[in-house]
Amino acid sequence: MLVLEYKIKGTKLQYQAINEAIRTTQFIRNKAIKYWMDAPREDNINKVALNNYSTALRKEFKFVEELNSMACQSATERAWSSIDRFYSNCKSKTPGKKGYPRFQKDNRSVEYKTSGWSLHPTKRRITFTDKKGIGEVKLLGKWDIHTYPVKLIKRVRLVKKADGYYCQFSIKTEPLSESRIANGEVGLDVGLEFFYSDSNGHHEPNPRFLRKAEKSIKHAGRQIYKKEKGKTERRKARQRYARKHLKVSRQRSEHAKRIARNVCKANALVVYEDLRVKNMVKNHCLAKSINDVSWGLFRHWLEYFSAKFNTKTIAVNPKMTSQKCSDCGAIVKKSLSTRTHKCNCGCELQRDVNAAKNILNLAYGTLRDAKARDGQSQSNATGLATSTLLGETLVEQVARVKVESPL
Structure with a gap:
């Protein structure tokens, strides 16, 4: 599913109509x-x-009747999504809170869905045909x-953000595959000092978007409480504060997207x-820095671009990857403040690079x-061990495995 987003340009009355539709959706949910x-319990409430x-x-x-019938169904589907997630967490015995459904107040x-709207032939305008009074707005x-047929558009979503209103189109299509520029193999160790360190010794700088904008955000937050409640100036101060947070969110997303694309484009593994x-964010000392670096967002885009560039991605257990020597396999205990890995075998590496090499070896x-397990391994009668060191690629390893005994 591909999502395309346009900003909406309309009148004040149209924006009020959109707000009314959003409040109706929240009410139904x-x-x-x-x-x-x-x-x-015996009623067994389900999606239908x-x-x-x-x-x-x-x-x-x-x-409620003024809102499109399929939009009403979408609102109940949101309710069922939260209920179904709660049931799934209970059945799988997820530790901690199970996510009991709550009432929403900030929709x-x-x-x-497929009705309640119509695109202009130029596809630069869209008209909402229900009785909420939104009418035609510019995209x-x-x-x-x-470039996409209208029949492939399965959902149209109106979203209110800090800097205006947006229209999102969910299109049922697969992303076009692209060719890689190289076939490397890399292990990534994410961190707070660097955004990530790879097994080749490269360190991607951590942009720290929130830290850089924190002073400005705090100043905007203080300005809110200097304005009188219920006044226009207070509302404008809140909007300025929200726009600053929205900018940080977009910076994180674009950075993670760009880095993930470059990594997948240059590597086969x-x-x-x-x-x-x-x-990890339960640690109150590091929670802000962990949220700022957005590891989860980076992983999401890695998995997306891996399909686009036909790159194989593997998630491994990070246990002991920082303590283990990537050269000899010995355990070298070190604290978080120790940034250099030194082993008795003579291996001396930056701590995160050593961890990245261990991740790739895993x-x-x-x-x-x-x-x-698949029965594809062959006998190695010459006594050559299959190497998993970083000096050899997977292709070279397979070539060594296929060497057979002269007998």
């Missing part, structure tokens, strides 16, 4: 959650029952939505750590074990 809470409940709400409330979007952006960021072991 919360009513569906309440309906599920109050229902007896919630969709039928949206029909009952349309008959009961006039402002910022309304979603239409501002450089995306080439005109990318290995990274399987981190549990949710647990992937080699995983691939070797997978081949053995």
Whole structure:
């Protein structure tokens, strides 16, 4: 599914109509959650029952009836998504809180399906045909939505952000594959000192977007409380504060996207750590820095671009990768403040580079074990051991395995 986003240009009345549609979506979702809470256990409320409940709400409330019927169904689908996630966490016995559904109070979007809207022939304008009164709005952006047939557009979402209103199109299509510029193999060790360090010795600088903008954000936050409640100046101060946070969020996303694309474009194998960021941010001393570096976002885009460039990605357990010597395999204990790895075997590397090499070696072991399980491994009668050192690529390793005895 491909998502294209345009900024909307409309009148003040149209923006008010969009806000009303967003509030209606929130109302339907919360009513569906309440309906599920109050229902007896034997009723077995499911997705279909919630969709039928949206029909009952349309008959009961006039402002709900004004919203497109499929948009009402999308609102109940959001409720069912939170309910289903709660059920899944309970069945899988996820540790900690299970995510019991809550009422929403800050909804910022309304979603239409295949009805309730129509595109202008130029595809630079869109008209919403329900009774909320949004009407025709102009689409501002450089995306080439005109290259896709209208029948491939499965969802249209109106989103309210700090700097305006946006229209998102969900298009059912697969991303076009591209060719790689190289076929390298790299292990990545993410961190706070550097965004990541790879097994080749390269350090990607950590941009620290939030840290750089923190002074300005705090100043904008203080200005809010200097304005009188209920006044226009206070509302404008809140908008300035929100726009600064939105800018940081966009900077993180674009940075992670660009770096992930470059890594996948230049490598046939990318290995990274399987981190549990949710647990790591419980450390109050490092939580802000961990959230600022956005490891989870970087991993998401790595997995996306790996399919685009036909790159193999492997997530490995990061346990002991910083303590283990990548050359001889010995354990060299070191604290977080120790940034250089020194081993008795003579290996001396920057701590994160050593960890990245261990991460890549773990992937080699995983691939070797997978081949053995599939019955693809062959006998090595010459006594040559299959190397997993970084000096040899996977192709060279396979070539050595295929060397057979003269006998």
